Amino acid sequence: MTDRQLITLRVNGEPYELVIEPRRTLADTLRQDLGLTGTHLGCEHGICGACTVLVDGAPARACLMFAVQAEDRDIRTVESLADGDELSDLQRAFSAHHALQCGFCTPGFLMLAEGFLAERPEATREEIRELVSSNLCRCTGYQPIVDAVEDCARRRQASRREHDRAACGEAERSGHAAGA
Amino acid sequence: MSAHTTESRHAPAGRYVGASVPRREDPRLLTGRGRFVDDIRIPGLLHAQFVRSRVASGVVTSIDLSAVLDVPGVVAAYTAADLDVIGITAVLDRPRTQFVPTEMPILARDRVRFAGEPLAIVIAEDPYAAEDGVEAAAVTYQVHTPVTSAEQALEPGAPLVHDEAADNVLLDVSMFATEGIDEVFAEAPCVVRVRTRTGRQNAVPLETRGAVADWDDRDAQLVVRTCTQVPHQVRTVMARSLRLDERAVRVITPDMGGGFGQKCVVGREEIAVAAAALRLRRPVKWIEDRKDALTASFLAREQRYDARAAFDRDGRILALDADIVCDMGAYSCYPFTAAVEPLMASAEMPGVYRVPAYRVRGRAVTTNKAPSAPYRGVSRPQYVMVMERLFERAARELKVDAVELRRRNLITEFPYSGVNNITYDAGSYLDSLNLCEQVLKDEGWYDLKAAAAAGGRHVGIGYSCFNERTGYGSGAFAQRKMSVVPGFDMTEARMDTTGSVTITTGTLSHGQSHETTLAQIAADELKLDISKIKIVQGDTDRVIYGWGTFASRSVVVGGSAVRLAAVKLAEKLRMLAAGLLDTTPDDVELDDGRVRRRDDPGRGLGYAELADIAYLKAHLVPKDLEPGLSVTATFDVFTDGTFGNATHGAVVELHKGTGRVEILRYVCVEDCGVAINPMVVEGQCRGGIAQGIAGALFEQVTYDEQGEPSATGFLDYKVPTASEIPDVAIHHLETPSALTESGAKGVGEGGTIGAPAAVLNAVNDALAPTGVELNDTPITPETVQRALEQAS
Numbered sequence: 001m002t003d004r005q006l007i008t009l010r011v012n013g014e015p016y017e018l019v020i021e022p023r024r025t026l027a028d029t030l031r032q033d034l035g036l037t038g039t040h041l042g043c044e045h046g047i048c049g050a051c052t053v054l055v056d057g058a059p060a061r062a063c064l065m066f067a068v069q070a071e072d073r074d075i076r077t078v079e080s081l082a083d084g085d086e087l088s089d090l091q092r093a094f095s096a097h098h099a100l101q102c103g104f105c106t107p108g109f110l111m112l113a114e115g116f117l118a119e120r121p122e123a124t125r126e127e128i129r130e131l132v133s134s135n136l137c138r139c140t141g142y143q144p145i146v147d148a149v150e151d152c153a154r155r156r157q158a159s160r161r162e163h164d165r166a167a168c169g170e171a172e173r174s175g176h177a178a179g180a
Numbered sequence: 181m182s183a184h185t186t187e188s189r190h191a192p193a194g195r196y197v198g199a200s201v202p203r204r205e206d207p208r209l210l211t212g213r214g215r216f217v218d219d220i221r222i223p224g225l226l227h228a229q230f231v232r233s234r235v236a237s238g239v240v241t242s243i244d245l246s247a248v249l250d251v252p253g254v255v256a257a258y259t260a261a262d263l264d265v266i267g268i269t270a271v272l273d274r275p276r277t278q279f280v281p282t283e284m285p286i287l288a289r290d291r292v293r294f295a296g297e298p299l300a301i302v303i304a305e306d307p308y309a310a311e312d313g314v315e316a317a318a319v320t321y322q323v324h325t326p327v328t329s330a331e332q333a334l335e336p337g338a339p340l341v342h343d344e345a346a347d348n349v350l351l352d353v354s355m356f357a358t359e360g361i362d363e364v365f366a367e368a369p370c371v372v373r374v375r376t377r378t379g380r381q382n383a384v385p386l387e388t389r390g391a392v393a394d395w396d397d398r399d400a401q402l403v404v405r406t407c408t409q410v411p412h413q414v415r416t417v418m419a420r421s422l423r424l425d426e427r428a429v430r431v432i433t434p435d436m437g438g439g440f441g442q443k444c445v446v447g448r449e450e451i452a453v454a455a456a457a458l459r460l461r462r463p464v465k466w467i468e469d470r471k472d473a474l475t476a477s478f479l480a481r482e483q484r485y486d487a488r489a490a491f492d493r494d495g496r497i498l499a500l501d502a503d504i505v506c507d508m509g510a511y512s513c514y515p516f517t518a519a520v521e522p523l524m525a526s527a528e529m530p531g532v533y534r535v536p537a538y539r540v541r542g543r544a545v546t547t548n549k550a551p552s553a554p555y556r557g558v559s560r561p562q563y564v565m566v567m568e569r570l571f572e573r574a575a576r577e578l579k580v581d582a583v584e585l586r587r588r589n590l591i592t593e594f595p596y597s598g599v600n601n602i603t604y605d606a607g608s609y610l611d612s613l614n615l616c617e618q619v620l621k622d623e624g625w626y627d628l629k630a631a632a633a634a635g636g637r638h639v640g641i642g643y644s645c646f647n648e649r650t651g652y653g654s655g656a657f658a659q660r661k662m663s664v665v666p667g668f669d670m671t672e673a674r675m676d677t678t679g680s681v682t683i684t685t686g687t688l689s690h691g692q693s694h695e696t697t698l699a700q701i702a703a704d705e706l707k708l709d710i711s712k713i714k715i716v717q718g719d720t721d722r723v724i725y726g727w728g729t730f731a732s733r734s735v736v737v738g739g740s741a742v743r744l745a746a747v748k749l750a751e752k753l754r755m756l757a758a759g760l761l762d763t764t765p766d767d768v769e770l771d772d773g774r775v776r777r778r779d780d781p782g783r784g785l786g787y788a789e790l791a792d793i794a795y796l797k798a799h800l801v802p803k804d805l806e807p808g809l810s811v812t813a814t815f816d817v818f819t820d821g822t823f824g825n826a827t828h829g830a831v832v833e834l835h836k837g838t839g840r841v842e843i844l845r846y847v848c849v850e851d852c853g854v855a856i857n858p859m860v861v862e863g864q865c866r867g868g869i870a871q872g873i874a875g876a877l878f879e880q881v882t883y884d885e886q887g888e889p890s891a892t893g894f895l896d897y898k899v900p901t902a903s904e905i906p907d908v909a910i911h912h913l914e915t916p917s918a919l920t921e922s923g924a925k926g927v928g929e930g931g932t933i934g935a936p937a938a939v940l941n942a943v944n945d946a947l948a949p950t951g952v953e954l955n956d957t958p959i960t961p962e963t964v965q966r967a968l969e970q971a972s
Contacts (some may be wrong), residue, residue, distance in 0.1 A: 029617075032307075037215075039212070042387070045894065047380075048470075050384060050386060078210075078211065081211065085207070085378070095206040101438075102386070104386045104437025110210070130903065133902040135901075136386060136629055138385060138870075139867045140866060142870065142901070142902035142905050144866070145902070145908075
């Protein structure tokens with residue numbers, strides 16, 4: 001029980017060296033050893049999803065993973081989303097849609113959506129609803145969370161299209177230039 | 181989203197009240213910078229867990245903690261005998277024939293009354309070691325036959341949960357009994373009867389309970405950070421329990437991950453943790469795990485009704501007669517007591533209807549299950565369901581449309597003095613029903629239902645009409661004969677030298693957005709930018725006194741106290757400015773952060789200038805004024821409060837094969853008077869409806885014959901997800917409250933109150949062709965499937 005291991009974790013781009021018991025969960029390690037208390041624990045048996053973090057970009061329950069399993073993986077927590085006081089588009093969407101009340105489940109939903117939208121940027125509302133059903137929220141009735149994730153997805157899509165159009169226009173212009 | 185708003189007498193004059201101001205709570209909660217109890221770390225912090233009873237009823241014959249102390253990392257382990265603290269006894273000032281007081285010890289002494297009851301506290305250097313320690317405890321029991329249902333509890337010769345409650349009844353009241361009611365029933369052309377059972381639920385705040393306690397030598401004070409909705413009440417009980425002066429206890433509530441009532445009572449664990457910290461003179465933290473939260477915290481809602489209603493030939497209700505039994509589990513909660521559910525139901529059951537004759541018997545029964553606490557709505561989800569079933573039954577008997585039958589019986593003249601001695605202030609009962617029905621018709625759900633029926637599908641539409649008393653003040657709680665009478669709230673408003681304002685509130689926001697909404701109220705009164713106002717809550721040393729947040733009281737009582745304090749601070753600013761501007765207070769006015777002369781608006785002083793004088797140049801303060809800019813105000817309610825109301829409409833489809841109840845559409849027409857922040861109001865409605873649906877269709881804690889609870893995790897206790905909870909369309913009506921300073925009524929509980937009835941009625945509407953009627957909740961897929969099979 002008291003055997004400890006030296007591990008290296010990479011969390012939000014920062015490397016950490018830790019000496020921990022192998023039975024220590026990733027969630028406890030993040031919260032207690034690294035002081036990253038934004039990751040919350042609502043059930044510790046993998047249902048509520050409040051502890052959801054990104055492991056190599058994919059949402060994972062930090063309560064169901066031992067910290068030692070997270071070695072050499074890229075861990076991202078809610079603390080990585082904002083840029084200083086500047087909220088990310090996803091965080092802003094949550095606030096705009098009143099997708100949080102007590103805020104306890106919120107970091108889990110944010111990381112869930114962050115990982116999902118990176119993988120499925122064109123997700124439909126039904127797919128987003130199914131995603132949101134991965135985690136539990138007791139305050140909002142979920143609709144505002146679905147709204148927020150959908151809104152964020154649509155804005156990112158619009159901004160990508162805008163970017164593509166601009167890039168396309170740029171290419172055309174440079175094409176003309178080359179042709180001329 | 182479409183909205184429908186009636187003309188308002190209290191048309192929002194200010195810039196903030198009535199606007200969906202973005203929540204000031206959000207940035208820290210979105211970035212992981214909120215501070216919840218488990219986020220608090222203090223040097224030298226120890227971690228506690230509890231050894232809990234494995235049997236539901238019995239006597240502890242031995243408890244051996246020696247192996248616990250051998251576990252590496254364990255620092256101490258205490259039993260009840262070691263801690264020697266005073267238990268919690270919640271009392272009503274009623275004769276023993278009506279109410280039996282019982283004690284909830286902090287740790288069980290010898291008798292155990294439910295599986296999960298705490299027996300000992302284990303304290304260790306590390307949370308893992310604390311759990312290892314708990315597992316090493318050796319406890320032996322003399323096992324008694326447990327009482328696991330209200331029926332069993334009431335049987336003659338049943339085992340006793342508390343020796344002092346000779347028939348397992350903690351409360352037994354018969355009320356109203358309108359003269360001649362039996363004759364009314366005997367002679368009425370239509371009498372309908374509904375018998376209902378509702379499942380035992382857990383409020384399930386996603387943050388479990390928890391506390392960090394630490395003795396501070398410098399302040400000679402025990403500092404307890406605990407997630408509670410009622411910090412001042414925790415302080416009172418803790419001081420008494422630990423035999424400390426009340427000033428020697430400071431209770432702080434940090435960010436809190438929901439409560440819904442479960443945290444509006446004083447928990448025994450938070451006191452045990454404080455006692456341990458006091459003994460060890462080291463900080464001790466306890467975080468409840470989910471299993472304990474599901475099995476050993478406070479539950480609610482397990483009730484049974486046997487109700488009759490008499491109607492005349494025109495469908496007018498003549499009388500209501502109800503027998504209500506609430507299974508309150510093993511202990512009475514402080515300060516509300518085990519009477520909270522039966523008294524709420526008995527007092528308020530007639531609800532939105534003109535009931536001329538009423539008789540009710542309400543009982544609280546004690547059983548060997550985890551105790552009950554108020555849970556969002558408190559009995560109203562249940563009695564509204566019963567009332568709405570009675571109306572549906574009567575409509576069927578009388579062959580009248582059920583919505584029309586309601587229309588004939590809704591209260592339409594206000595104020596209305598009910599048969600239950602309650603005076604209802606103005607509401608939009610009829611308008612909300614009419615609008616709700618219209619919306620569902622316009623959206624085509626009645627057509628869809630007809631088409632579905634023709635196609636062999638089972639689609640049903642159901643309604644519920646209800647009101648929600650908010651602003652229970654000292655008057656209402658005194659009527660319940662509580663010996664500890666909640667109700668008032670105190671606020672201090674203080675302006676500093678920079679013109680910023682700090683406002684304290686005795687309410688305790690844990691998701692309800694008070695940091696935003698109370699600031700909106702104050703900002704309008706002070707004509708000040710909201711960014712200059714900070715709401716402070718949840719600290720018994722900073723907040724003078726208050727009763728916390730429960731019973732939809734915060735905006736009504738707390739919000740009114742905030743507004744009064746802001747008005748007083750504004751007056752003080754006017755008096756100060758008048759003296760300095762050579763005029764009278766009546767001849768100056770507040771405008772955008774300054775006080776100016778009415779006759780010469782160019783002459784004025786900014787708040788920072790006034791505050792500078794009030795504090796730093798007190799010699800300039802007019803002689804009849806005290807220096808400084810600090811005021812206090814209190815607000816209480818001695819009338820029957822103010823009633824919000826709503827109509828909910830649900831459209832469901834029952835799926836043959838799985839028995840699934842799918843909610844196709846949910847419409848809520850709510851009226852909470854002036855909505856301080858419409859976005860927040862809608863959030864309260866949606867969240868409440870989700871919890872009401874959870875009770876109607878999914879959640880239940882059951883116990884086996886040994887009194888072992890069935891649900892120890894979220895696989896067994898089925899909290900619904902986004903796949904089960906539908907989108908909700910919300911429509912607003914506005915009947916301002918004359919009681920409150922802002923015209924607002926509370927809105928925290930309504931969603932939860934209305935949803936079970938609407939869903940149950942819709943399910944029964946869908947089942948109508950089968951002849952099966954369901955009246956118990958949760959409505960499980962099994963019962964639906966059986967009903968559908970029976971029909972085919």
